[in-house]
Amino acid sequence: MPENDLSALESLLKSHEFLYHVNLDRKTADLVFDGRTLKALYEFMGRNSIDYIDFPISSGKESVVFKAYSKGKPVVIKVYKLSTLRFANIWKYIEGDYRFSKERIHRSNIVNIWAKKEFTNLKQLRKYGIPCPRPIAFHKNLLLMSYVGTKVAPAPMxxxxxxxxxxxxxxxxxxxxxxxxxxxxxxxxxxxxxxxxxxxxxxxxxxxxxxxxxxxxxxxxxxxxxxxxxxxxxxxxxxxxxxxxxxxxxxxxxxx
Ligand SMILES: Nc1ncnc2c1ncn2[C@@H]1O[C@H](COP(=O)(O)OP(=O)(O)OP(=O)(O)O)[C@@H](O)[C@H]1O
Ligand SMILES: [Mg+2]
Structure with missing residues (x-):
């Protein structure tokens, strides 16, 4: 791809709005994704052959879950929101867990450990045959996993x-x-x-x-x-x- 042929997403990331970090937290509430997340999503989609993002299955306080397609097959991307995932709330689940307590943890990267933690936990459940999504990859505050549902709709709660x-x-x-x-x-x-x-x-x-x-x-x-x-x-x-x-x-x- 020629260098000047930037994708729409890349151009957006380089636009004034996303380079300007003041008030980002307040903005993310409306935007859903901040610049860092969009950049991570862009990298993640390339690395994992994601063809396109289909629709949001769920949009909550701390994450947004999307149905997407990778090589023609449905998958799920979970995006942990950087702004609302509260450090104090999640610290207690990491601090006492010897598997993660040695990670270099900082306010800015704790959400990335969260994605890794969910990936590791899902892998562990799958190992013992417990029904759950199959974890495929994680990157920064993103997790890719198998889709649970039918052609018609995601599985209900x-x-x-x-x-x-x-x-x-x-x-x-x-x-x-x-x-x-x-x-x-x-x-x-x-x-x-x-x-x-x-x-x-x-x-x-x-x-x-x-x-x-x-x-x-x-x-x-x-x-x-x-x-x-x-x-x-x-x-x-x-x-x-x-x-x-x-x-x-x-x-x-x-x-x-
Ligand atoms: N692999 C999957 N396949 C189909 N649906 C999924 C999958 N993962 C999550 N979902 C749907 O998305 C919803 C939210 O996912 P999850 O419970 O993992 O996020 P959450 O942390 O509860 O988000 P929040 O607290 O912000 O609502 C689930 O209740 C489920 O309906
Ligand atoms: Mg939930």
């Missing part, structure tokens, strides 16, 4: 479906047990928002904050997760309680 929840409950309990005992991870943001319903199974998503079982607050996070699971499935008519669930996940005998 389990809170959005009307099904018989007993089978799904058993699967979630079994997989939370595998996650804790074999993958040695605690999800730490478990809820009906982070379980997708796909091919009659619950898929675990949103693994950025998941911590190693040896994290000093792992027990606290596990308890909070399991209370959320019990709250949701009880509301769907499943007979479950926190004490038994905790034992099951930890692999301790349960008297029912």
């Amino acid at each position: 389990i809170k959005e479906v009307s099904i018989d929840f007993s089978e799904i409950y058993n699967q979630v309990v079994e997989d939370l047990g595998i996650m804790y005992r074999k993958a040695k991870l605690v999800h730490a943001d478990m809820s009906e928002y982070n379980l997708l319903y796909h091919r009659r199974k619950a898929y675990f998503v949103d693994l950025g904050q998941a911590v190693d079982r040896d994290h000093p607050a792992a027990d606290y996070f596990l308890e909070r997760d399991l209370r959320n699971v019990v709250r949701f499935f009880s509301s769907k008519g499943i007979n479950c309680n926190f004490e038994n669930l905790l034992k099951k996940v930890k692999g301790e005998p349960v008297s029912e």
